[in-house]
Amino acid sequence: MPSLSTYRSRVEPVDVAVIGAGINGLAVAREAAARGMSVALIDQDDVGARTSAISTRLVHGGLKYLERFELNLVFESIRERNILLKQAPHLVRPYPMLIPFSAGQSRPGWLLACGLMLHDVLSAGKKLPLNRVVFRKRIERSWPGLAEGGLKWGGLFQDAQVSLTERLTVELATDAYRNGAVVLTHARVESLIQTDGRVTGLRYRDRDDRSLKEIEARIVVNAAGPWVDDILGMAGAQDRKIGPTKGSHAIVDRFPGAPDTCIFFESPADSRPMFVLPWAGRYMIGTTDLPYDGRLDVIVMDADETKYLLDAVNDLIPQAGLTPDDVLWSYSGVRPLPYVANLDDPAQVTRDHQILSHEGELTGLVTIIGGKLTTHRALGEQVAKLLARTLGLASAASPTRTAPLPGSPGSEPWPEFHARFIRSSRLPHAVATRLVDTYGTAASAIDAIATSQPELAEVLDEDSGAIGAEIIYAAREEGAHTLEDIVLRRTLIGINRDVGLSAAPVAAEILVSHGDWSREYADAQVHAYKQAVRRFNPRVLADDTAQQ
CATH class of the missing domain: 3.50.50.60 (FAD/NAD(P)-binding domain)
Structure with a gap:
């Protein structure tokens, strides 16, 4: 077809x-x-x-709607989370998060604990484990960075994530x-x-x-x-x-005291909900929530937002010691919320x-x-x-x-398909694992391209582990028209350390050598890509500028 x-x-x-x-x-x-x-x-x-493309990448069960008694949103969120876990298991996966119960926060620990138990009641029959309260010994064992900051208890909320939105x-x-x-x-x-x-x-x-x-x-x-x-x-x-309200996220490497699970906590500055999220081998910190009336075509995280996010994490995990120099890149966008005149607190919309x-x-x-x-x-x-x-x-x-998404194995359990694909692929284990984790069942088509044309089985980006066959598949089968489409939204190479800047020219060259793009179009696309990713404020560009 x-x-x-x-x-x-x-x-x-x-x-x-x-x-x-x-x-x-x-x-x-x-x-x-x-x-x-x-x-x-x-x-x-x-x-x-x-x-x-600028969300926090959570498939959230609606816990935060409980305190507003928006039960319709809670039930809808729980139902839709269950559907996604079932119909898109290759993309949507369980993602537990710790909610610290700290002195001085706007919501007392006992109230949050009750909220977790009530959410379990409303989630009867859910696909995830029960929420639970965890105490000092478990905190010290599983979240030593937070224990060092004085945390004595918290709640473990069972949620889900779509890491590759x-x-x-x-x-x-x-x-x-x-x-x-x-x-x-x-x-x-x-x-x-x-x-x-x-x-x-x-x-x-x-x-x-x-x-x-x-x-x-x-x-x-x-x-x-x-x-x-x-x-x-x-x-x-x-x-x-x-x-619209502006939301920004910062991407950093692992840092001292970094947790192995998501932390859902309050900002010490204004009690806004915030996250530290393990993601794609690194950490995402977010998010801001600011009224926005600026241009919609280019939105970037500013210095005040960077300080707001990093200060919150450093307060939560004192040994983190994060500074603006630790931010590899960031992404910002706006939420298309209903217009409210004279808005003071976007969180109330x-x-x-x-x-x-x-x-x-x-x-x-x-x-x-x-x-x-x-x-x-x-x-x-x-x-x-x-x-x-x-x-x-x-x-x-x-x-x-009840319809599985195209990359889902359908009736075959995801773990079984995942293991079977890796076992049957003739590609190196790391490459096969990346393909199935990124593309689900479509990994088989990419594997076939790489097998038939061995030069396309070569890794083009060491950070992500992407191979040339992915570039061909993106252009020929998945509607990718620009280099940005391919690097940022089909292959996801762009979530690597340098937002795909080093890989983009290689990807364009592959399309030229295989007759998909002309030299002129490829050169124009490489230039356009370099301009487009400036909205992410990649540190590699700042470093290059500083050396000039």
Whole structure:
């Protein structure tokens, strides 16, 4: 069958056109296509390229919603976490986290302990172990860095993580495509089409010939995240819907006292929830939550945010001694939360999503505000039900509740498939392990490329262990159009120590040598990649500048 990379020079009229290939748009497109609707999904960038790529990468059971008594969000989060653990075991895995019970924090330890027990009650039948309270001896044994800082007890909360969020978005796009959706990336929407007092489609700039083209649609879904208001503005002046808040994360190497499990704690500065997360062989520290009204195309972590994050960890783990020089790179983005005038505390803005079905001259347009990584599938189901009613289609059970993602082995238990793949592969053990951990069952196709062309079995980046066959697979099968698409969101080489800067030219050369890219395009892509990753403030670039 054609791959996700298949280019469409013209799109036939569809039932639903979805603007925005972030986690929300992908969930809507996947659900609608699985229900038999004709779907076109379009984004000015790549799938999962912006907001969805800057999350804390947790599939969170909604513990923090308990104190607000948002039980609907708690139940939804628990249910969706269970579904992801079952349907995407290659991507979503158990991820316990310690919650310190410290004197002086805003929530007393006894209250947090009760919250953990209540969460277990609400999670009856969950796939994870029970939460528990741990005391000094266990703290000293398992978290010596925190014990040295004076921690005497805490709670062990059983949660989940999707460490490679980018792969999740690629697989959602792949699943939508396999169910018939057209996926257009790097195609900017220029305007909405309005006919006879309603929205009937959109105009976009073709990524190849730069011409303006149209997609006729019975319904248009505005899932543009932080750009929701821009899309609404195409149909005339609208009340502001999005009040984005900025979130930043710092990436560091292992440090003195670094924990082996995630720590979910309070900032000593303002009691905001924070995390120290073991991730991809390093540590992620996050996150900030600041009102944001700046540019959306380039967002970077500033010096104040860096100090805020590192000071919190140094307070929690005194021997850590982290300084700005320890930050390898960082990433920042905005959460597309509902707009609240005169906002003092962004943490008080609801994290529940809103689905707006417009009327009047905007009839035919549906707008999504908010949304979360954990509950993306549920949002997609809710929107698809609305679309089905509007289109006069019969109601049906959601097919995505039981449908494995493309990289899942399905009925075969993940540990068994994982071991069988590594055992059967002729590639070195480390390479085979990386492939199956990154791509799930798609590792078999990459293994076949490497086996048939031995030069593509060679490691191109020692840090990540990636091989050349991954580059070919990304370009030919997974809809990667730019070097950034390949290095940051298909192969995940870009989460290495230097955000893929040393590997990017090698990847481009592989595509030239195998006839996929011209020399001119490759050179332009290498230059563009170097410019694009400046938003991560990689230390290697700062070091190079200092030596000049």
